[in-house]
Amino acid sequence: MTFIKKPIFRHPSLPKNDLGLTYRDYEGLVSTLCAGCGHDSITASIVQSCYDLSLPAHKIAKLSGIGCSSKTTNYFLNQSHGFNTVHGRMPSVATGANLANRDLIYIGVSGDGDTASIGLGQYCHAIRRQLNVTYIVENNGTYGLTKGQFSATNDKKSKNKKGADNPFGAIDLALMAIELGAGFVARSFSGDKEQLVPLIKKAIAYNGFSLIDVISPCVTFNNHPHSTKSYDYIREHNTAMGELDFVPEKENIQAKYSEGESVDVTLHDGNSINLQKLDGNYDPRDQDKAVSILRKYRGEGKVVTGLLYINEDANEMHETLKTSTTPLNAIPMNDLCPGIDELDKLNKSYT
Amino acid sequence: MSNNSSYNELVLKFANVNGSGSASANTFCAKALFRMGIPVSAKNIFPSNIQGLPTWYEIKISESEQLARRDGIDVMVAMNAQTYEQDINEVLENGTFIYDSSLLRDFKRDDINIIGIPIAKLCADAYTDSRQRQLFKNIVYLGSLSLLIGIDFDVIKQLLSDQFGSKPKLYDQNIKALEIGRQYVKENIKYPLEKQVRKSNKNTNKIMINGNEAAGLGAVYAGATVASWYPITPSTSLVESFEKHAMKLRKNEDGTFNAAIMQAEDELSAVGMAIGANWNGARAFTATSGPGISLMSEFIGLAYFAEIPLVLFNIQRGGPSTGMPTRTQQSDVLSCAYASHGDTKQVLLFPADPNECFYFAIESFDYAERLQTPVIVLSDLDIGMNDWVVDKLEWDPNYKHDRGKVLNSKELENAKDFGRYKDVDGDGIPYRTIPATHPELGAYFTRGTSHNEYGGYTENGVIHAKTLDRLEKKFDTGKSLLPQPEIIINSPKTKIGIINFGSTTKAINETLNHLSSKGIGINHMRIRAFPFSKKIDNFINEHEVIFIVEQNRDAQMKKLLVNEIDSISSKLLSILNYDGMPLTAQFLIDKISEHLEEDIDINQLIAPPIKIV
Ligand SMILES: Cc1ncc(C[n+]2csc(CCOP(=O)(O)OP(=O)(O)O)c2C)c(N)n1
């Protein structure tokens, strides 16, 4: 049962992060997903990222919709407030939560059904507003929780478990996010922790909407030989765009990479990202390039992973709205309520 | 002046073309009458259209403060040739019909006074700019009218100078247009009319305001910081009011604001944002009308079950479906009371006028946070968008906003075993925590799936049923917390009562006065909140026959009462109106009289009122 807490057993020699916490301190309840489900690997990568970054868990809010993927917010960060909303509507709840307190870190977890079908509208509009959230889609091309129907990210040539063809074309959430102005767009694979963890860390540090579309095979319904979202298919068709390392300002490790092979991206919040390129010309700051690369590889049946696009000077939602720097939920009532003199003036204006 | 002159008792109506600039002239007229100290009530009957369709504005002027709408017009200012025929038919015998005689017309009524003023011609002579020619027509008829019925010109001038004080050119232009209208009347028409107005003193400590303006302001006073919404008539102006006041009163020195107004992509998102913000400790609300409520239902159920405070203003309009977007109804009572699937019930508040909209807007946040549940303020188009004369708004500097049971960091440390959904106090209301309160304590998981006392997922039927029972207990706690009904005993002996809620109150008061004058005493209860207070049970039990007045077809409040109060039998007699127009007293008087005269059993229940007016 999901409310069973994991036994806390701390080996004295477990490594600790800057907050003096161990990896286990960032874990959640025991997963109830199928053994081998890609989603559980993503959970582990989220735990790893938060541990590595020494984030105070209580300053993180984790939100999700409905689906196997959306359940996973319960399986990491026990010390964080979590919110399983309704199917496809996590973006609006996350937007409201963020409006109330701009100082928290928001991690949104969703599925391909949750985001690309029922929640597509909310997804688009959260991006448009540059909501400051790390939005992780655990993309398995199927509706896991309702037992294997095609989802809108399922490729046209793919089949379901029973061998039936998917008759409709796929929505590419990353491509869409770039078009809609998301500041940070990445694609990854649940089985590639080496790539995923740095991406999550950077996404969390990024001020604005960061999407990570993680291909996350559903072992029960969509991991068969005719699926384009199976472990084997992704391993065979994965084209990584670059290796990136998240470099917080304080410890710049750029020297590790030789000149000419890397691009330094300095973000307007001061952090920088160092991208080691595999493709000699790939610069993730070029929106058109990102779009064309995605289109090109899709045509070849390949899955490009890595950081696809980053906008160094996107304005996150609060900057656009000009909300107070103090979180709205922390402003005392006395400062919010105009009082009797103002009301007298207003009464006069109504005569 | 003829001997038949009567003062301050008339209905004035303007018939215009939508988008022609008449709205501000007409409101101006109502405001001038208000400033003369005369009780007035203004109703805007407008189309769902931006330009070209007919629109009307009615002003009831009543020294005796009988301010419900009334059919039958005393003075009609007919500025729309498309509707002349309909408009002239509404004029009462001996009434006056004023029209633009630039194009002369032959009207077939000789029992009324028909006045032609060549307004278009006057404007064509006075102005060269075509826009001015159009716009100032409205001011010209206002000028003429001011002389015809006796609106104080100094009051008008003062109003203009208040409005255009900083723009002397506009002031002069408006005065000029008024003078054109007055001059024509002086030279060509016998004035004043028999039905006139004169200064009175009834409006001390009164203001003229619409409910959406008042509710938006109330939300500012409530300390709301997040408003998320999707435009829909007639609720839009509520959020606009919040925005206007918040941007003015909540601006920081660095140019930022202590409020966020978010126009969402639809009502699902609007309510989702409000829920997210409330969950995270801000006071947040959304405003909508019928179609929006339908869309919000799933989320309302989440807030009910996960116990998240939420304030929702529903400014009701004519349904079903898109219905009559610019007409008034009370037809969302049931869909709001039981909004969402499963066993859900929502707290409802029923403001009667803009004044109460202000207070209910403030209190709704207190109730939502105290009860940790959605509170739906059920206003309607008549209250929300029409200007009413009401008592001025008061603010008690000692008012303490009730933030409900929220644990702070210290309290969490003292709490032995925090469980988000534990009924610690026995009132059904658990304690909640806001994210980031404490580094180690108080985190919990919010979900719409069934949960145990700690917020953990459960499929255990016994626990699920226990949660539903606690929610019911919490709802019962609301009965004494929420606004109590307003009860007026007109006759201690009568066995007849009348129940209403919301915007129909003026018509009820007028009706009860009328019946009193005929020696019939009926006791009155105005319902102000759901869940129903014990006092509502009592009132119903103390009367044999009760009229229940509603602006819907299906007797929704009656159904809610029958559903929720066990002791009710068949003693509720519905009086229903659903044509989308604010209720008239005459309609009520006719319906009640039919019952009293035709049903012998009811006739025997009549007793005289305490005071015959
Ligand atoms: C309004 C609504 N409609 C339908 C459902 C049923 N439902 C639950 S999960 C789900 C699909 C989930 O798919 P996805 O988001 O891809 O998550 P996965 O299980 O594949 O991780 C559906 C249709 C629901 N919970 N709510």
Ligand code: SF4
């Ligand atoms: S059904 Fe698929 S998505 Fe759901 S838990 Fe099992 S493997 Fe994962």
Ligand SMILES: [Mg+2]
């Ligand atoms: Mg899926």
